[in-house]
Structures are given as C-alpha cells and as structure tokens.
Amino acid sequence: MNFGFNEEQELLRSTARKFFDNECPSTTVRTLMEAPEGMTSELWKKLAEQGWLGLIAPEEHGGMALGIVDLVVLLEEMGRAVVPGPFFSTVLLGGLAILEAGSDAQKKAWLPKICSGEARATLAWMEPSAELGAAGITLQAAAKGSGFTLNGTKLFVHDAHTADVIVVAARTSSGQNPEDGISLFLVPKGTPGLAVTLLPTMDQTRKLCEVTLTNVSVGGEAIMGAPGAGGKPLARVIDRATVGLCAEMCGGAQKVLDMTVEYAKIRQAFGRPIGSYQGVKHKAADMLVDVENSKSITYYAAWAMDEGVPEGPLAVSMAKAYVSDAYRRVSGAGIQLHGGIGFTWEHDLHLYFKRAKGSEFTFGDATWHRERVAQLVNL
Amino acid sequence: MDFALTPEQTSFRDEVRSWLKKNLPKDWTDRMRIGSDVPRPEVYDFLRKWQRQMYEAGFVGVTWPKDYGGRGLTFMEEMILHEEIAITKAPPVLNILAIGMAGPTIIAYGTEEQKRRYPPKMLSCEEIWCQGYSEPNSGSDLASLQTRAEKVGDHYVVNGQKVWTSLAHQSDWMMLLARTDPKAEKHKGITYFLLDMHSPGVTVKPLKQITGDAEFNEVYFDNVEVPEANILGGLNNGWAVGMTTLMYERLALGFGLQVRLRIALDGLVDLARRSKKGGAPATKDATMRQKLAQLWIDTEVFKYTGARAVTKLLKGELPGPEASAGKMMWVEGHQRLQELAMELQGPYAQLGRGTKWAVDGGVWQHSFLRSRANSIEGGTTEIQKNIMGERVLGLPKG
Ligand SMILES: Cc1cc2nc3c(=O)[nH]c(=O)nc-3n(C[C@H](O)[C@H](O)[C@H](O)COP(=O)(O)OP(=O)(O)OC[C@H]3O[C@@H](n4cnc5c(N)ncnc54)[C@H](O)[C@@H]3O)c2cc1C
Ligand SMILES: Cc1cc2nc3c(=O)[nH]c(=O)nc-3n(C[C@H](O)[C@H](O)[C@H](O)COP(=O)(O)OP(=O)(O)OC[C@H]3O[C@@H](n4cnc5c(N)ncnc54)[C@H](O)[C@@H]3O)c2cc1C
Numbered sequence: 001m002n003f004g005f006n007e008e009q010e011l012l013r014s015t016a017r018k019f020f021d022n023e024c025p026s027t028t029v030r031t032l033m034e035a036p037e038g039m040t041s042e043l044w045k046k047l048a049e050q051g052w053l054g055l056i057a058p059e060e061h062g063g064m065a066l067g068i069v070d071l072v073v074l075l076e077e078m079g080r081a082v083v084p085g086p087f088f089s090t091v092l093l094g095g096l097a098i099l100e101a102g103s104d105a106q107k108k109a110w111l112p113k114i115c116s117g118e119a120r121a122t123l124a125w126m127e128p129s130a131e132l133g134a135a136g137i138t139l140q141a142a143a144k145g146s147g148f149t150l151n152g153t154k155l156f157v158h159d160a161h162t163a164d165v166i167v168v169a170a171r172t173s174s175g176q177n178p179e180d181g182i183s184l185f186l187v188p189k190g191t192p193g194l195a196v197t198l199l200p201t202m203d204q205t206r207k208l209c210e211v212t213l214t215n216v217s218v219g220g221e222a223i224m225g226a227p228g229a230g231g232k233p234l235a236r237v238i239d240r241a242t243v244g245l246c247a248e249m250c251g252g253a254q255k256v257l258d259m260t261v262e263y264a265k266i267r268q269a270f271g272r273p274i275g276s277y278q279g280v281k282h283k284a285a286d287m288l289v290d291v292e293n294s295k296s297i298t299y300y301a302a303w304a305m306d307e308g309v310p311e312g313p314l315a316v317s318m319a320k321a322y323v324s325d326a327y328r329r330v331s332g333a334g335i336q337l338h339g340g341i342g343f344t345w346e347h348d349l350h351l352y353f354k355r356a357k358g359s360e361f362t363f364g365d366a367t368w369h370r371e372r373v374a375q376l377v378n379l
Numbered sequence: 380m381d382f383a384l385t386p387e388q389t390s391f392r393d394e395v396r397s398w399l400k401k402n403l404p405k406d407w408t409d410r411m412r413i414g415s416d417v418p419r420p421e422v423y424d425f426l427r428k429w430q431r432q433m434y435e436a437g438f439v440g441v442t443w444p445k446d447y448g449g450r451g452l453t454f455m456e457e458m459i460l461h462e463e464i465a466i467t468k469a470p471p472v473l474n475i476l477a478i479g480m481a482g483p484t485i486i487a488y489g490t491e492e493q494k495r496r497y498p499p500k501m502l503s504c505e506e507i508w509c510q511g512y513s514e515p516n517s518g519s520d521l522a523s524l525q526t527r528a529e530k531v532g533d534h535y536v537v538n539g540q541k542v543w544t545s546l547a548h549q550s551d552w553m554m555l556l557a558r559t560d561p562k563a564e565k566h567k568g569i570t571y572f573l574l575d576m577h578s579p580g581v582t583v584k585p586l587k588q589i590t591g592d593a594e595f596n597e598v599y600f601d602n603v604e605v606p607e608a609n610i611l612g613g614l615n616n617g618w619a620v621g622m623t624t625l626m627y628e629r630l631a632l633g634f635g636l637q638v639r640l641r642i643a644l645d646g647l648v649d650l651a652r653r654s655k656k657g658g659a660p661a662t663k664d665a666t667m668r669q670k671l672a673q674l675w676i677d678t679e680v681f682k683y684t685g686a687r688a689v690t691k692l693l694k695g696e697l698p699g700p701e702a703s704a705g706k707m708m709w710v711e712g713h714q715r716l717q718e719l720a721m722e723l724q725g726p727y728a729q730l731g732r733g734t735k736w737a738v739d740g741g742v743w744q745h746s747f748l749r750s751r752a753n754s755i756e757g758g759t760t761e762i763q764k765n766i767m768g769e770r771v772l773g774l775p776k777g
Pocket of ligand 2: 278509510511512513515517518519520542543544545546595755756757759760761762765
C-alpha cells in the first residue's frame with residue numbers, strides 16, 4: 001500500500017499550480033465567467049500544449065495515457081483556481097464517453113482533435129425530470145433506415161454551446177432494467193434540428209445549457225456501440241466524472257481554507273488577530289477535518305476507478321456524498337469567518353461558495369449518494 | 380497511489396487471519412456484541428489471557444524493536460493487523476495504555492536498561508500500566524499539575540493526587556508526571572517517572588462513573604519513594620517526554636479507534652435489521668438508511684485518512700493534518716453512532732440490564748453512556764481543535 005502520490009504526480013501538481021497562478025488568476029476567472037464561452041482560445045491552446053486535454057486519452061490518439069488518479073491531481077488544482085470553461089465537459093464527459101463507448105473510427109475521428117484542442121465535446125444525459133440514473137433517460141431515438149431520429153430535451157448540459165460534438169444519451173428501446181435500451185449518439189455541432197440555449201447559472205464559472213433535438217436525423221455511424229447497450233458505459237463515465245468533480249471540489253475547499261487561515265492571521269478585532277479567538281480557530285479546525293477527509297475518500301475512489309475494483313461505484317458514492325456536504329460547509333464557513341468582506345462580489349469567496357453549491361447538485365447530492373451507498377452495501 | 384498489499388503484506392495478513400480464525404474465543408462475539416464498548420471489569424482476567432495469547436503469536440507490539448520484545452515490523456503490518464481484528468471482532472488488548480503510550484515512550488527515551496526491563500512485560504500483559512497525568516485542578520491545562528517529587532538521597536519522594544486514572548486499580552506501573560522544580564516555569568519543572576503502583580504510600584480509590592462501573596480512580600501519593608533510576612528522559616524534561624507519549628497516543632488511537640468504530644457499526648447495522656419501523660426492518664426506512672449510510676461513509680473515510688497518515692510514516696515523514704483529524708472523527712462518529720442506537724430502540728432505549736425487555740440485555744445503554752467520555756478522555760475536543768488550529772494551521776495562540 002502506498003496511499004500517496006508519486007514524484008511525477010507531485011510534479012504535475014506543482015506545474016499545474018504555477019500554470020493556473022500565472023494563466024488563470026482570479027481576475028482572469030472573472031473575465032472568463034462573464035464571457036459566454038467561458039474560455040479564451042489562447043488559454044485553451046495552452047491547456048492543450050501542456051497535454052492536459054489528452055491526459056487520460058491513449059497515446060495512439062494523441063493523449064498521455066495517464067489515469068484518473070493523475071487527473072485528480074490536475075483537477076484539484078483547477079478547482080483551487082476555479083478555472084471556468086469546457087475542460088471538464090470536454091475531457092471528463094464528452095471525451096471520456098468517446099473513450100469508453102466509441103468505436104475505433106469514432107475515437108480516431110474525435111480523440112486526436114480533443115487532445116490537440118481543436119474540438120470540444122460534452123455529454124447530454126440529464127433531462128428536465130432531473131432524475132439521476134438510467135430511468136431518467138427518456139429522449140427518444142427511433143430507428144430509421146440505417147440511422148436514427150432523435151427527439152427530446154436535455155437539460156443541465158455542460159458547455160453544449162461551445163461543443164463541437166455532443167454525446168447524447170437516448171432511449172432506443174425499453175427493457176425490464178432501466179439500463180437496457182439506452183444508446184449513446186455522437187451529434188456534431190450544426191446538425192439540423194439541434195438547438196442549444198445557454199442558461200443563466202448561479203455559478204457563472206460553469207456554463208449549463210438546454211439542448212433540444214427536433215427530428216434530428218443521424219446516420220448509423222453516429223451510434224456508439226451496439227444499440228441499447230449504452231447504459232453501462234454511460235454509468236461508468238458518470239462515475240469517473242463524479243470522482244473528477246470531487247477532486248475539483250477538494251481543491252476548492254482547500255483554497256477556501258487557505259484564504260480563511262491567512263485572513264484570520266492578519267485581520268484584527270478587539271486588539272487581536274481573529275484567528276486567536278477560539279470561535280474562529282475551532283471553525284478553522286473543523287474546516288481542516290472536512291478538507292482532509294474529502295481528499296482521502298476522493299483519492300480512494302480515484303484509485304478504485306483506475307483499478308476497476310468491484311467496490312468502485314461504492315467508493316464513488318461515498319466520495320460524492322462526503323465531499324458535497326464538506327465543500328458546502330467549508331465554503332460557508334469561509335464566508336462567515338471573513339465577515340462583511342466575505343459577502344462582497346469583489347472578494348473571491350463567492351466564486352467558491354457558488355461552485356460548491358453547483359457541484360453539490362451535479363451528478364447527485366449527498367442524500368442521493370447516501371441512498372446509493374445504502375443499496376450497494378445491502379442495507 | 381496503491382491500496383493493494385504487497386505479497387509480503389498479504390502473507391502477513393493471511394497469517395493473522397488464520398491465527399484469529401483458529402484462536403478466537405467462540406463465546407466472545409456474543410459476550411461483547413457491540414465491540415466499541417470498553418473492557419468491563421468482569422472480563423479483565425479473560426482479556427489478560429487473550430493478550431498473552433496474542434503476544435505469543437507475535438501480534439502485540441508488532442512495530443516495536445525485536446530487542447525489546449516486539450517484531451520489528453512497520454505501521455503497515457500494524458494497520459493490517461487492526462483491520463483483521465475489526466473484521467473478526469476479536470477482543471481488544473487490555474494493556475492499552477502500555478502498548479499505546481508507555482512502551483513507545485520508553486523505547487524513545489529510555490536507558491538501555493529501562494528498554495530491556497519494561498516493554499516485554501507490557502506486551503505479555505504481565506504488568507499493566509496506567510497514566511498518571513490528570514489532577515483535580517489540572518486537566519486540559521496539564522502543565523499546571525501540582526503533584527511534587529522531591530529528591531532525598533538517591534530517590535525521589537512523591538506527594539500529591541491524581542484523578543480519572545483509568546485502570547489504576549489493576550495496574551502495576553504508572554506513567555507519572557510530577558513537579559520536580561517548583562521555581563521553574565510551569566512547563567519546565569516537570570519530570571516523567573516510572574512509578575511502581577505497589578510502592579508503600581500509594582492509595583487507589585475507585586470512582587464510580589456515569590455508567591455505574593468503576594473504571595477510573597483517584598490515586599493518592601503519601602511519601603511514595605521512587606528510585607532515581609526510574610526517571611524517564613531526564614530530570615525536568617517531563618513535558619517533552621509526556622508530549623511524545625501523547626503523540627503516540629493519538630497515533631495508536633487512530634488505528635485502534637478505526638477498528639472499534641467498524642465493529643460498532645457492524646453491530647449497529649445488525650441492530651437496525653432487527654429493529655422494526657412501520658412494520659419493516661429499520662434499515663428499510665428512508666431516514667434511517669440516510670443516517671446509517673452516513674456513518675458507513677464516515678467510518679470508511681476515517682480509514683482512508685488513516686491510510687494517508689501511515690503512508691507518510693512509512694516514508695519517514697511525520698503525519699500532518701491527516702493524523703490530527705483522527706481523534707475528532709472517531710469521537711464525533713462514535714457519539715453519533717451511539718445516539719442512533721438509542722433512536723433505533725425508541726422507548727426501549729430507557730431500559731437497562733435486569734429486564735427481559737431490554738434490547739440486547741441493555742448493553743447499548745452502557746456503551747451510549749460510555750461514549751460521552753470520548754470527547755473528554757485523551758484530550759478534549761476543544762483542546763484538540765486548539766492544537767489543530769495552532770500547530771497545523773499556524774493560527775496565533777489565544
Ligand atoms: C449584508 C450586510 C449588510 C450590512 N449592513 C450594515 C449596516 O447597515 N450598517 C453597519 O454599520 N454595518 C453593516 N454591515 C456590517 C456588519 O455589521 C459587519 O460585517 C459585522 O459586524 C462583522 O464585522 P466585520 O465584517 O468587520 O468582520 P470581523 O469583525 O472582521 O469578523 C470576521 C470574523 O471573525 C469573527 N470574530 C471577530 N471577533 C471575534 C471574537 N472576539 N470572537 C470570535 N469571533 C470573532 C466574526 O464573527 C467573523 O466571523 C453589514 C454587513 C453585511 C454582510
Ligand atoms: C473516562 C475517562 C478516562 C480518563 N483516563 C485518564 C487516565 O487514565 N489518565 C489521566 O491522566 N487522565 C485521564 N482522564 C482525564 C482526562 O484526560 C481529562 O478529563 C481531560 O484532559 C480534561 O480535563 P478536565 O477533566 O480537568 O477538564 P477541564 O480541563 O476542566 O475542562 C473542562 C471543559 O473546559 C474546556 N476547556 C479547558 N481548557 C480549554 C481551553 N484552553 N480552550 C477551550 N476549552 C477549554 C474543556 O475542553 C472541557 O470541555 C480520563 C477522563 C475520562 C473521562
């Protein structure tokens with residue numbers, strides 16, 4: 001057992017920390033979040049040059065062939081810097097779905113472009129019912145000749161407005177098990193009948209869209225894998241993406257703790273630094289426990305994903321349940337301990353607070369994942 | 380990042396596993412259904428025998444050097460051992476203060492003679508140890524202690540009183556902190572002694588606890604003579620030595636407590652399956668499922684945070700924030716677990732030993748009451764948070 005990071009991973013961490021300090025300080029974050037794209041092409045290009053867009057893609061498709069644990073290191077740093085833009089949707093949603101479910105031809109067509117930064121991708125799975133899990137997927141894909149016709153609405157789709165390709169989860173049939181009959185389709189930007197609307201979000205660093213498909217006609221080459229067999233790969237993608245999200249959340253929570261401790265050392269009240277008062281100190285200690293535990297369970301879940309151990313999904317749900325609550329508590333305490341200044345737009349804390357809230361409901365909140373834990377341990 | 384065991388570690392695990400399978404006392408799991416409970420007086424003799432057996436098999440003090448009775452293995456094996464103990468719900472080690480604290484401190488600070496004399500007898504449970512730190516007027520503020528030790532010839536004469544001394548009534552030896560220089564600053568005039576509890580002038584008076592048991596004591600010293608050779612780590616150096624002990628205590632607690640939380644959780648889930656809510660097992664009730672699942676998650680999280688601390692130790696680094704979180708997590712988790720055990724029983728939670736109506740013979744009640752000590756013993760939660768705030772986060776002292 002070695003439950004720590006190796007030298008390459010530590011190097012990745014320090015490189016990423018420096019990179020985001022330089023390339024994406026909070027002034028940049030604020031500019032990016034106010035722009036509809038949430039990203040500049042210069043920064044996107046630099047991310048590609050680092051190799052990070054292809055971190056987990058195979059070498060033959062232009063990637064670095066690293067694992068989820070490595071991705072966790074990078075995402076922790078991105079969460080720390082609250083980097084906006086379609087990295088998450090491209091690498092962990094669309095890209096991972098193609099990696100997981102795509103044919104050789106589909107991989108060849110999209111992965112090299114994703115790795116090089118030429119193409120952005122995303123995954124459209126959730127619908128207005130907001131139901132997680134396979135039962136929530138009702139968007140119809142009717143067979144038509146050698147192709148399919150797609151009709152329906154997807155909601156909460158990350159960065160669909162800037163995506164070059166959207167992986168759409170649809171229902172081609174229904175079976176006894178809600179997972180049966182789900183198919184994944186590659187729908188490129190500009191396909192007739194595909195409409196994308198950017199939605200106003202609380203966390204402006206994260207763009208969410210409504211995607212409607214009205215008689216969208218795709219050829220047989222658009223389906224990923226056998227018809228009806230998309231449920232399992234979709235679940236695997238979501239589990240991995242959930243771990244990635246947890247890593248981002250850990251990085252954000254750590255940053256809030258760091259900011260708060262720094263502030264508590266210098267801010268004076270009643271003639272002393274506020275950090276010397278136990279009311280403040282003890283809150284900071286609670287934040288520390290939340291942050292450390294969040295990391296522990298996230299690292300375990302990432303390892304479990306890379307190793308494909310049977311308890312992988314359990315580890316993912318334990319992580320998401322724990323980290324959702326922890327990041328909310330930590331970012332809330334961060335605002336509290338900053339007093340009035342923590343309540344301003346000018347201070348960065350609200351960026352983290354909003355990220356925490358948005359992330360809490362992405363891929364299921366703590367209550368949903370606790371129930372999944374209960375099922376997986378046979379309660 | 381690798382959570383898998385090496386072949387050597389796997390074979391150590393198998394060794395532990397098969398030994399436990401063969402030697403685990405059959406009636407134990409029935410006797411102590413909820414493993415978080417502390418050893419009760421009526422099982423002390425049984426536990427002495429059990430520890431001796433474990434020791435002879437090589438499963439006590441696995442990280443201690445071979446020269447001093449240990450096995451010279453790493454914290455990794457210690458962790459594996461504890462995991463197996465948790466899975467099989469094996470009885471706890473009785474001489475816990477010796478194994479967790481006194482032993483490692485003597486190995487760190489002792490003379491060669493002390494290191495050969497004491498640790499082996501701790502491991503075999505021949506000599507039980509207690510910790511004489513707290514006094515009526517110094518608990519959290521330990522450095523304010525007033526028990527005096529004055530030099531007379533080649534020995535020291537101790538006068539004063541300790542309180543809340545767990546196991547003192549069973550103990551042969553005490554880790555004693557006493558003031559040897561009343562004029563020095565309060566942290567600087569303290570010495571760490573190894574005190575023979577059978578010395579003339581030592582009086583132990585049991586104190587009845589909230590549970591009704593007498594597990595801790597008042598200890599009085601009336602001109603008790605301690606040879607100079609029983610000073611550990613040098614005259615007036617007791618604060619540093621005592622703090623080392625507490626660091627080991629926290630580490631040992633981290634391993635041991637994760638085990639106890641796991642065992643208690645299994646017991647709780649079992650209780651929930653047997654309890655009815657709306658005509659169905661309580662495990663099927665949505666609210667109960669949420670609470671149980673959260674405890675499950677917290678128990679696992681505790682384990683992985685511990686694993687990160689162990690990884691640092693194995694690399695020769697001191698554990699950082701991961702280790703300080705341990706004690707607080709245990710306390711918070713365990714108290715919540717015991718509250719949930721009460722909630723599952725509803726009105727039956729009120730009934731104790733002595734009626735057929737009591738759930739599991741009233742054993743949960745005892746562990747529920749006992750769990751209130753968790754946030755006090757071994758340093759209160761408030762003190763723990765001060766330490767984390769100041770030493771880990773670097774916040775200024777109050
Ligand atoms: C929405 C909003 C509206 C407001 N409107 C008004 C208004 O109309 N008029 C007005 O005068 N003010 C107003 N305020 C200011 C408000 O009263 C102050 O923000 C508040 O009193 C805290 O002061 P501070 O911001 O300087 O924080 P600080 O005093 O710097 O406190 C920072 C943190 O340290 C903690 N802390 C400080 N001292 C101690 C201590 N001794 N022990 C334990 N913890 C301590 C605080 O609780 C806080 O968590 C408003 C603030 C907000 C957010
Ligand atoms: C079951 C049990 C077994 C024990 N076994 C032993 C043993 O074997 N050997 C031994 O030496 N001791 C033992 N103790 C004693 C234990 O270590 C002390 O009770 C503990 O350190 C607290 O000291 P105190 O009881 O004097 O409380 P106090 O120090 O009087 O504290 C009272 C309250 O004030 C709070 N407080 C005190 N100072 C601060 C501060 N600076 N900041 C914030 N809050 C503060 C405390 O957290 C606590 O909530 C045991 C205690 C129990 C309950």
